[in-house]
Amino acid sequence: MSDAVLTQGAFLELSGISKRYAGVRALEGVDFACARGKIHAVLGENGAGKSTLIKIIAGVVQPDSGHMRLAGRDVSFATPSAANAAGVVCIFQELSLMPDLSVADNISIAAPPRRFGLIDARAQRRRAEELLAEIGCEDVNPLMRVRDLPLSRRQIVEIAKALGKKPQLLILDEATSALTSADVEKVYAMLARLKSDGVAILYISHRMHEVEALADRASVFRNGRHIETFDKGRRSTAEIVQLMIGRDIAAQYPPKPARSSAKPMLALDKLSWEGRLDRISLRVDAGEIVGLGGLDGQGQKTLLLALFGVLRGVSGRVTVEEREVRPGSPAAAKSAGIALVPEDRKTEGLMLPMSIADNLVVASLDAISTGPLVDRAKESEAVKRAVARLQIKIGAAGDAVSTLSGGNQQKVVLAKWLMTEPRIILLNDPTRGIDVGTKQELYRLMRELADQGAAILFYSTDYDELIGCCDRVAIMYDGRIVRELQGDELTETNIIASALNIDASAPAGAGAVHA
């Protein structure tokens, strides 16, 4: 597509934007434009420069060179609030909510309704209710503290907060990654309304089917450069992926080996907890990858936490290699040979300000210590091995882990646990917000670990991933396993049908079919 068409009727225009961080190029001479009334997808691997692009548009960072024009006028935003004032509103991947404040407080945080100079709590509450209703999520009580809401609900609040700023240009950075499927539909409907109202929308997502469903136009970025912009339907998914990674992808998922003799590694018998897990029985064999599927929030994450010793008062039996275990804490789970890659890598997976090396060895300090002292030689040896094994792209092992890209951070989390040589690996949506290239490396690694005899329990919100990676998928609904799918049964149709628990004729994996 020629530049003339690209900038025609453009609302936001960037020309020659460059940005470097400590000498590392993040963006290089980027020209980019987006129009009112269009949903414009921005695609690219992590580190392709998408985040920097958005941060520049939203006023979080300033470009080293280049110009930005909004509605035909030259602009430069020194702060996020300056961008907001100009109608540029961004929903960031890292939530910008204050956990101790109420939903209503958060939604109106920047410009609350006031009476006599003081915040009008009642008007603020009404406003929150209206905005939540606009998204179709009236069930969120504006009085609730954000801290007490599940992640998916927080993201809804984040969207309502952005809507309240009356955006002219709305930027969504992986804003649906934590949403439940039902909420995703509501957000789509809301985006369609905004679009018809003439709002320009920039949409960043790693989920190709979302991009296909939503975007009118897409731009691909790679290595800090704008590669190509095209209208919907001009490029196939395969072509887009190829543009993003700049090389052919052989097979997205590693082949599944034929399985014969099965040695049970992990077996669950009627595991229940607090009404959120309901008599779960499941078996994961050595060398097997078992997926946990279903709609978000049906107990999959809870099950992983229960196995990892995080929950108190779990009933039922867990056996590892036919020996009963009852982990009372993550430390106990670790010594039973269980590893968990948690949901939120920034808070539960990593100590962000600590170095990459410290993060890598933190779960296996026993192995590299002599008595009470950490053996520095063994430590650096272990770190080197881990970095090489997972091909983590790092500068120096002493850098803070927060300096890494999302994909590499996730590799650090995984590497940390691999050092403990776990027999059972629990993965909680490990590819959320991770670029295509790293995803594939993770898939390969998972298969490799399984081949070496580990049992893997893998929760993912991406059905495609479950089908591609797993030997077997257990679908959960309302805290129960409603069906197990394997072999030819493992199709998207079957997963969705079971996830919605609508396939009454299908044989149930555990318990009776939900009435």
Next chain:
Amino acid sequence: MLDDVAIRVRQNVGIVTAVLLFAVLYVLYNLSHPKGFSSAVLVQNSDEIFALAMLAMAQTVPVLASGLDLSVGAVMTMVGCFASYLLTGTAAGAPLHLDIFGLHIGLGTFPGGVSGILLGIVVCLAIGALAGFINGCVVVYGRIQPIIATLATGAVYIGIALFLRPTPGGKIDEDLNWALTNSLGDFAATVHIFDDGAAGWFAPLAWIPVPFVLLILIALVVWVPFRRSVLGRAVYAVGSAEGAAYMSGLPIDRAKIAAFTLAGFFAGCGGLFLAIQTSSGNADIPQAGAYTLNSIASVVIGGTSLLGGTGSAIGSIFGAMILRVISFFFRIFDIAPLLQPLFEGVILLAAVSIGALGVLRVKNTLELFR
């Protein structure tokens, strides 16, 4: 609607607990006191509570923005020393002079009489607020962590107090002392309003202690509007998630400065009252330290998280009152004064542990870290 009430109670469980605990302790105290439930006991208790209650409010604001203020006791002491010069109330006014480096510099005469006293009060409170403002600026523009910044400025303020009052001394207007440290009836009689407090309609109110009224006034006129202002909201937001507050375009720096300034103001109120109550200025270093530590204890007992973001100055007032009531019990039961710190420590631990009992009910241990 019932839902909303339940949510509010759940969110304020710390404050509710503190209020209930105080109510129980105070009723017990009055039951065991020979002159319990009398205006005299109430007046005496309010006098003893006021300064700590103000310091507890002072400490609350920086804590809400997740910063400790170690200088509240020092600000209190310094303001008290200033008050001992400015509130003499002599009709001719108080001649002020500065003796420094062997020089004797005259600073003119501070006005006397009632207007002089009112001006003196305003000046003292302004000094407190200024000290807090300086704390805020050091924290924000010096980019120094609050705990160390206020440790340093606190030492400076104590230094100023020692310079002003190397030995305890000074004088406070006697009428002012009498009017503010007794019941409303005495106040009216001293300042000659409501027929010297003899008005018929006034009789049912005459028993109420003045410090109690002052405390409620300050809470209503200063704290409540602040909490409902954009700046107050920003203080909570900064304590809850500073990064998110920044990304939401909130005035973070102004919020922090406001938090410390307000702390200085409240500490100044405490210092002013203490000087009026004792009729003198005293640069008492151990006392300043004890007040600072007790203010932190009050904040915690009052249900404010030291991590910031949740809590309220109202809760801290109750925290301070709980701490004080505990010491009242020592007088009644005639326990050896040397044992007092030990008992106070044990009771503080117990009170805080009650607040932490909720931990035992948590079924998902991951929530303990959020």
